[in-house]
Amino acid sequence: MxxxxxxxxxxxxxxxxxxxxxxxxxxxxxxxxxxxxxxxxxxxxxxxxxxxxxxxxxxxxxxxxxxxxxxxxxxxxxxxxxxxxxxxxxxxxxxxxxxxxxxxxxxxxxxxxxxxxxxxxxxxxxxxxxxxxxxxxxxxxxxxxxxxxxxxxxxxxxxxxxxxxxxxAPPREPRRPPVTPEPEAPRSRERGRNPPNYKLLLQKWAQQHFGETAEVRLIEESGPSHQKRFVMGVFLGELLLEQATAGTKRGAGFAAMENLWQKIEDGFMPDLPQRSLPKEPTARETSPTETGEALPQEIPASAESHDLLPDSSSLPVLTFVSEKNNREEEKAVET
Structure with a gap:
């Protein structure tokens, strides 16, 4: 230098x-x-x-x-x-x-x-x-x-x-496309228990409140063949209630149903006319005369209690014979 x-x-x-x-x-x-x-x-x-x-x-x-x-x-x-x-x-x-x-x-x-x-x-x-x-x-x-x-x-x-x-330098290994692991189905929030059957729960809820059937449909599918992404939604008629995204249709559908059920438990209710439940028929009031039954006799409020008792002369006379008298009669007959 x-x-x-x-x-x-x-x-x-x-x-x-x-x-x-x-x-x-x-x-x-x-x-x-x-x-x-x-x-x-x-x-x-x-x-x-x-x-x-x-x-x-x-x-x-x-x-x-x-x-x-x-x-x-x-x-x-x-x-x-x-x-x-x-x-x-x-x-x-x-x-x-x-x-x-x-x-x-x-x-x-x-x-x-x-x-x-x-x-x-x-x-x-x-x-x-x-x-x-x-x-x-x-x-x-x-x-x-x-x-x-x-x-x-x-x-x-x-x-x-x-x-x-x-x-x-040692040769490098050829680069491989990243492999996205298959997402697991969402687990129940309570450990140690199987997840609820959200599909059955939603069907009962939809029938009870709206008289319709809840359906899980595919909304969108994107990504290359080795890394697909699916968007699934829960519909009530044409109304989308909830959606979720996952690497499989099953995983996305399960997540959408679970999320919707959690919202329902928190008080969610879609803005749809609810099904009116049939009213129980009221009993028609009928008069006893229409049924042919006799009217009960009314007791006068002024009647005394002893007036309600039957006449003693009409009662049967009961005769009581003692056991001692019976034995004396039997001895007399023997002699």
Whole structure:
């Protein structure tokens, strides 16, 4: 790496351009690409001079274009994934900073006093950014073809290192499409018990209140064949009461019925005319004369209680004979 001149004096931009094998033009683009923001304020006290940041934005695209084009031409049998893996490594901050060090780009950077004192010439990120701004300046001054011829050779060494590391790495297993596990049917909220028969419960509820039958229907089916999604709904006539989504029709239908029954238990009632239950027939009041029955005789309220007793003369006379008299009569007969 070259030495920076004493007093924070960088090497000239002309030296850098001639080192790259290009004819030097009196252009501010190259100096702009090498000027740090700290120096732009120190050198232009009234009006800051342009710095590398705008050119860095363009240089990022220039480097990406020439490197991706080079990889596709050099590696025609590679897949898009393989090319992308190498590309992301070769245009990384680490790789670009290593190329900038081989160019001794830090000794050409125009820094402010504070940045120079803090060692910004060896800053990893700043070196990579300055390389990109230099690529943009070469593109603007000399064209895309010249930029390609000048810059690509600097990528040869890191590219060989990347390819060797990929060859030494164990082969990756081919990616398989993700497998979505079959969703289990929703379980009862009470552990250790079988889930209720929601279909039977809903049928009884619908018949009792509306005189109709609740039905579970398919609303929507989506997704690839290995990852289907089903939307099932519970309908009362044409009215959708509840819906649910799952990986199977059965799972979605069960979830929809369970959710609806929970809502019903919480007081849900759809806005539909309810079935009117038949009234029990009221007994028709009939008079005893219509049935042919005799009217009970009324007891006068003024009658005395003894007047209600039957006449004693009409009662049968009961004669009681003692056991002693019977024995005396039997003895008399024997004698």
């Amino acid at each position: 070259g030495e920076v001149r004493p007093g924070n004096t960088p090497k000239s931009a002309e030296t850098l351009i001639r080192m790259l094998g290009l004819p030097f033009n009196e252009s501010l683009r190259i100096e702009e690409a090498l000027t740090h923001r700290s120096a732009s304020h120190e050198r232009g006290r009234k009006k800051p001079i342009p710095n590398y940041e705008r050119l860095e934005f363009l240089g990022d695209r220039v480097v990406g274009l020439i490197v991706s084009e080079y990889l596709l031409n050099m590696w025609p049998q590679a897949t898009e994934g393989e090319v992308g893996q190498v590309f992301s490594t070769i245009v990384s901050t680490q790789t670009l900073a290593s190329i900038a060090r081989r160019m001794d780009l830090g000794s050409y950077m125009i820094l402010g006093k504070g940045s120079h004192s803090s060692g910004e010439r060896e800053n990893h990120s700043l070196l990579a950014d300055t390389f990109e701004s230099l690529a943009a300046a070469i593109y603007c001054e000399y064209g895309l073809e010249t930029a390609r011829q000048v810059l690509i050779p600097w990528f040869a060494q890191p590219l060989q290192e990347i390819l060797r590391s990929l060859e030494a």
